[in-house]
Amino acid sequence: MKILGNSLSPAVHCCNHSTVFHLSLIVFYLSTEGTNVNGTYIKFVTMLIGVAFLFWFCSYFGQQVIDEAEKYHFALYCAHWVDKTESFKRTLRVMMTFANRGLYLKAIGVYVIGLSSFCTVSEISKMCFP
Numbered sequence: 001m002k003i004l005g006n007s008l009s010p011a012v013h014c015c016n017h018s019t020v021f022h023l024s025l026i027v028f029y030l031s032t033e034g035t036n037v038n039g040t041y042i043k044f045v046t047m048l049i050g051v052a053f054l055f056w057f058c059s060y061f062g063q064q065v066i067d068e069a070e071k072y073h074f075a076l077y078c079a080h081w082v083d084k085t086e087s088f089k090r091t092l093r094v095m096m097t098f099a100n101r102g103l104y105l106k107a108i109g110v111y112v113i114g115l116s117s118f119c120t121v122s123e124i125s126k127m128c129f130p
Contacts, residue, residue: 023051023125055118062105062113069103 026048076096081089105113 023048023055023121026051027125052122055121059113059115059118062117063115066102066104066112066114069099072103073099 026044073096076092076099079092081092084092107113111117
């Protein structure tokens, strides 16, 4: 299940792809520059930390949405339904059906935003420029 509609998805998708691009450029610059400590090197290290934190923050928020959806599914599963009315049981079945689909943030339907995507992007940016 995709939340926040299509209005936010393109912005999140572009932000994530620009983050990957920035991380790759920064890692490339740092690997070609060496350990020469000057103003530019410090500027790029600071930018690397800022961009990585920004992407981590988006990924962390996405992971929180995923975790809360799992708690919601478990709460529905633990509901005491035996002595309830037939209407309550039907509603519970519908809610369980929707809860089984999962709840997460997606960027234009391409990939799920979570901490796993943060780890993947970090590994790819380190792998591109050793």
